Amino acid sequence: MIQRREFLAAPVGGVTAALAGCxxxxxxxKAAILEETLTxxxxxxxxxxxxxxxxxxxxxxRYGVDVDAVALGTGAALETARSGDSDVVLVHARSLxxxxxxxxxxxxxxxxxxxxxxxxxxEDDPAGIDGMDEVTAAFRAIAETExxxxxxxDDSGTHAKExxxxxxxxxxxxxxxxxxxxxxxxxxxxxxxxxxxxxxxDRGSYRSHGSGLDISIRVEGPIEGGPELLANxxxxxxxxxxxxxxxxxxxxxxxxGFITSRAGQEIIEEYTVGGEQLxxxxxxxxxxxxxxxxxxxxxxDDE
Amino acid sequence: MIELVSSVVPVGGxxxxxxxxxxxxRNYVESIIYVSLYVSLTAVLLGTLVSLPIAILVGFSQFPxxxxxxxxINTGMGFPSVVVGLVVLFAVSNQGPLGTFDLVFTTEAMIMxxxxxxxxxxxxxxxxxxxxxxxxxxxxxxxxGGTRLDxxxxxxxxxxxxxxxxxxxxxxxxxxEVGSVLIVGxxxxxxxxxxxxxxxxxxxxxxxxQGRFELAMILGAILVTLVLLINGIVLRLGGGRx
Numbered sequence: 001m002i003q004r005r006e007f008l009a010a011p012v013g014g015v016t017a018a019l020a021g022c023x024x025x026x027x028x029x030k031a032a033i034l035e036e037t038l039t040x041x042x043x044x045x046x047x048x049x050x051x052x053x054x055x056x057x058x059x060x061x062r063y064g065v066d067v068d069a070v071a072l073g074t075g076a077a078l079e080t081a082r083s084g085d086s087d088v089v090l091v092h093a094r095s096l097x098x099x100x101x102x103x104x105x106x107x108x109x110x111x112x113x114x115x116x117x118x119x120x121x122x123e124d125d126p127a128g129i130d131g132m133d134e135v136t137a138a139f140r141a142i143a144e145t146e147x148x149x150x151x152x153x154d155d156s157g158t159h160a161k162e163x164x165x166x167x168x169x170x171x172x173x174x175x176x177x178x179x180x181x182x183x184x185x186x187x188x189x190x191x192x193x194x195x196x197x198x199x200x201x202d203r204g205s206y207r208s209h210g211s212g213l214d215i216s217i218r219v220e221g222p223i224e225g226g227p228e229l230l231a232n233x234x235x236x237x238x239x240x241x242x243x244x245x246x247x248x249x250x251x252x253x254x255x256x257g258f259i260t261s262r263a264g265q266e267i268i269e270e271y272t273v274g275g276e277q278l279x280x281x282x283x284x285x286x287x288x289x290x291x292x293x294x295x296x297x298x299x300x301d302d303e
Numbered sequence: 304m305i306e307l308v309s310s311v312v313p314v315g316g317x318x319x320x321x322x323x324x325x326x327x328x329r330n331y332v333e334s335i336i337y338v339s340l341y342v343s344l345t346a347v348l349l350g351t352l353v354s355l356p357i358a359i360l361v362g363f364s365q366f367p368x369x370x371x372x373x374x375x376i377n378t379g380m381g382f383p384s385v386v387v388g389l390v391v392l393f394a395v396s397n398q399g400p401l402g403t404f405d406l407v408f409t410t411e412a413m414i415m416x417x418x419x420x421x422x423x424x425x426x427x428x429x430x431x432x433x434x435x436x437x438x439x440x441x442x443x444x445x446x447x448g449g450t451r452l453d454x455x456x457x458x459x460x461x462x463x464x465x466x467x468x469x470x471x472x473x474x475x476x477x478x479x480e481v482g483s484v485l486i487v488g489x490x491x492x493x494x495x496x497x498x499x500x501x502x503x504x505x506x507x508x509x510x511x512x513q514g515r516f517e518l519a520m521i522l523g524a525i526l527v528t529l530v531l532l533i534n535g536i537v538l539r540l541g542g543g544r545x
Contacts, residue, residue, distance in 0.1 A: 039408060048513050057494035068408055068499060070489035084397035085407045186512040210515030246397055246405070 037066045038251040041078075041086040043157055044184045046234070047071035049204040049278055051271050052090075058267055059258050065251060073184070075155030081105060081237075084244030088252040090259075092202075092234045093157035095164075098295035106237035108253065110260050111292040113268050113279045114233040115203045116221025117161055120189070121147075122196035123214060129198075130218050135227050136169035138219045143169075146177040148197030150188050153180035157232075162200045165229060189213060202232050204278040223280070234279070235292070236260070260284070332522075334498035335506050336529065342410050342502065343478040346417035347425070350477075351470055354425035358466075359455055362433035376430065379423025384416075388483030391416040395487065408489040410500055416483035421473035428472050432465020433458055471534055478530060481508050503529070 046052050047069060056067040072080065074091040078100050081089045090112065091097060100106045119129065119138055127147040129138035142149050151173070152159040166173050179197070181188045185205040192199040193213045203221060206213075220226035236256050241249035258264045260283035268281045291298075361372055393399050395406035395415070406412045436458045444454045459466065481504035484490075488500035490509060501509075503526040510519035 044512070048509075053494060053496075060494045066493050066499070068489065068491045068493075070408060070491060084402075184512050186514055190514050208513070210510075210513050210518075213514075244397060246402075 036248060036251055037068055038088065038248055038255055039068045039070065039086040040088050040090060040255065041070045041072055041076075041080045042090040043074050043077060043092055044071045044186065045092065045158070045202045045205045046090055046279075048184075048186055049208045049271075049273060051204070051268065051279060054271055055259060055264065055267050058263070059255060062258065063251075063254060067255070073152075073154045073156030074160070078105075081239045084239065084246055086239060087248045088236065088238050088255055090234060090236045091157060092232055093160040094233065094235065094296050096157070096160060097235050097237060098297070100237065102295050105240055105243055107240045108256065109235050109237040109293055110256060111282050111289065112234045112236045112260060113265075113281045113283070114231060115279050116223045116226065116232050117158065117200055117202050117230040118206065118217045118221045118224075118226070119198060119219035120192065120201050120206060120213075120215045121198035121218040123216070125218060127198065132219050133227065135165055135219050135229055139165055139169040140171055142198055143171045143173060143177075146175065148177050148179065148195055149173065150192045150195065150197050150199045151178065151180045152185065152188055152200075153182045154184070156185075158185060158200060158202055161230075161232070165200070168229065186210075189215075204273075207276055207278060208273045233282070328496055331492070331496045331498070332525070334492075334496075335501050335503055335522075336525065338410060338498045338500065339478060339502040339504070339526075339529070342413045342484070343417055343421075343474060346414045346477050347421050347470060347474045349414070349418050350422035350425050350473055354422055354429055354469070354473075355459075355466070357426050358429035358433050358469075359459070362430050363455065363458075373430065376423050376427045380427045382420060382423065383482070384420055384480040385482035385486065387416050387419045388486035391419065391483065391487050407487065408491060408500060410488070412487040413484045413500060413502075416487050417477040417480070420480060420483065421477040424476050425469045425473035428469030429462070429466045432462040432469065435465065436461045467537055471537055474533060475530060478502075479504060479526070481505055 040052075040056075042052065048071065052069050056069060059065075059067055070077075070080070070086065074093045074096055077086070077089050077091050078096055080086050081100070082103075082105050089100075089106070097106070097109060101109060119135060121127070121129070127138070127142040127145045129141050132138045132141075141147075151162055179191075179195075181191055183191070185201060186209060188199055189201055189206060189209050191197075193215050196215055198218070199215075203223065206217070217224075219230070221230035221232070222228050236259060238249060238252040238256060239247045241247055259268075262284055265281035265284050268279050269277070271278060357376075361369065361376075391412060392407065395401045395404070395412045397405075397407065406415075440461055441454055441458060444457045449457065481502075484500070484502050485505050485508065488502070488505065490501050490505040491499040492501050493499050498506075503522055507519045507522045507526070510516070510522065
């Protein structure tokens, strides 16, 4: 096993020399050793927190290839992969990933890491949900008091989770208090802060949001002892080369191999914003978890 | 709770690690300016090459349906950039007609969409300029024995400020739009912080999305300054009297 320090230092001779000629800025000469580019479509939460900058820099150092990371919502990231415009997807909505795999677009899914969601809201807490143990009860309270709630409404992983919680809570959200923003997490946090209102946010985006937010966490996720329903697992899936022969499957698998390796997982583990760890790696495990490779509800009888 | 970003001076105390992490480095800013200029100037150059012949041809001739052509050009001036971005994305996507060229998320695709956005503006304004050259000027050119080409050249010379304005308007449209370049370009930066398809506008959008409004404002100021500079240069080259 190569320790991270060594592995970052090792390629200095070869790779850096190869890269040195490529930083001139003229678009034609960007390729390095393999003269290939990996296109990764991912969610705004991994991108905006800055995690991917660190992971991709290490990957590029090691493999001498460029990673083009495109930050979209989970739905859009998978849709881009469906049309063969990306090689690998890193997303966080298991149900959408499962559909993606079932339709044959994705292969070799791995559990990558997790963090959690939290319900954030204004200081005066009009719905009185502060410190609740059950997020479904908190959502019901928001609906009953008709306190403003801002929904992502963009088919993202967070949006999917929010809808699942409403479903679980037995509430059909609607009415003037329920606002559908159709925007990314950062924008929705800004809106929730300005309005003010409640929203469901992933911990990473909430922590790394740049402007001083007055809204704070009202219902904690499982990392801080909150309900398991607020867990936020991330998965990584390669695009099936049998469906799109143009995709760079080799490189996609190299990327998956790297990010799920000890070295990659250590980078995730060590990544902090404001002194706080944002993502918790879960790829390297002695206990086999076969469900990570197949759709969540798959059984051998499915065939 | 994350502290409010109070300043963007690169050195100094009192920063959260967030600010230090932010790749607001020289290389980063320079490369997004480079990509912005490269994409928009190329698109406008190509657009101008296509626009001027069309403007002159339409401006000089009378034919049935001319009104319709002019209306079409004027409609093109108002194309929503996100729609253009979507259409170009469909064209260059691996499923689309240009899929084999692997253009999605490249500067070439961004040039294509900005070309579609800028060309009608350049054509429309140039056409108006050409049309507004007084008939007397043309008549005089004819009377002095000029060929059709001579007359065209004289007209262009007379209309040059209007044409320059058209080109600048096209450039303004191209460099300030965010909808299409975000869709077809993907707002990509390589891991060393060099822009691949990130422009000033998409960088501003990204900062705003993350709530870093001050940084977004600074990039906005850079963009405005840049457009101002280009305007100054073009007008100076064009003779100054506008």
